[in-house]
């Protein structure tokens with residue numbers, strides 16, 4: 790049965806189901822695994838706090854989202870896949886206005902990350 794995103798338990802379900810998809814995706818899995826290696830449990834806990842902060846307004850995330858992405862070997866096709874998996878996870882598990890909000894927030898953040906990655910590459914052409 791589909792449910793609204795209302796509490797931390799819902800955020801955990803969303804994050805766990807999404808990264809299950811990521812980890813079995815041929816395009817994205819190698820990029821995540823290269824960086825995260827055996828730290829998946831910590832990454833998931835951090836992402837619970839991120840989405841808890843964004844969607845529930847409960848400010849448990851205190852980091853800077855962009856820096857870990859600056860030097861990733863990613864292009865538009867990676868972000869498109871990320872969003873596709875995130876949207877399908879939302880639609881398979883939830884309903885209601887937070888679903889639309891989550892999609893909108895994710896797409897805006899993905900757009901900003903892509904722009905900043907491009908800027909980083911222009912400023913640091915020899916680091917990649």
Ligand code: HEM
Nearest residue numbers: 820821824832839852853854857863867868871895898899
């Ligand atoms: C192709 C797309 C993406 C890839 C490959 C990617 C990959 C990664 C990797 C490898 C990390 C570092 C994990 C670690 O070292 O612990 C990370 C962290 C993170 N990602 Fe992404 N990511 C992508 C898109 C996004 C998007 C669209 C969002 C937000 C909507 C997002 C939010 C975050 C956050 C909040 C963190 C934690 C940052 C911190 O350390 O505080 N990512 N991501």
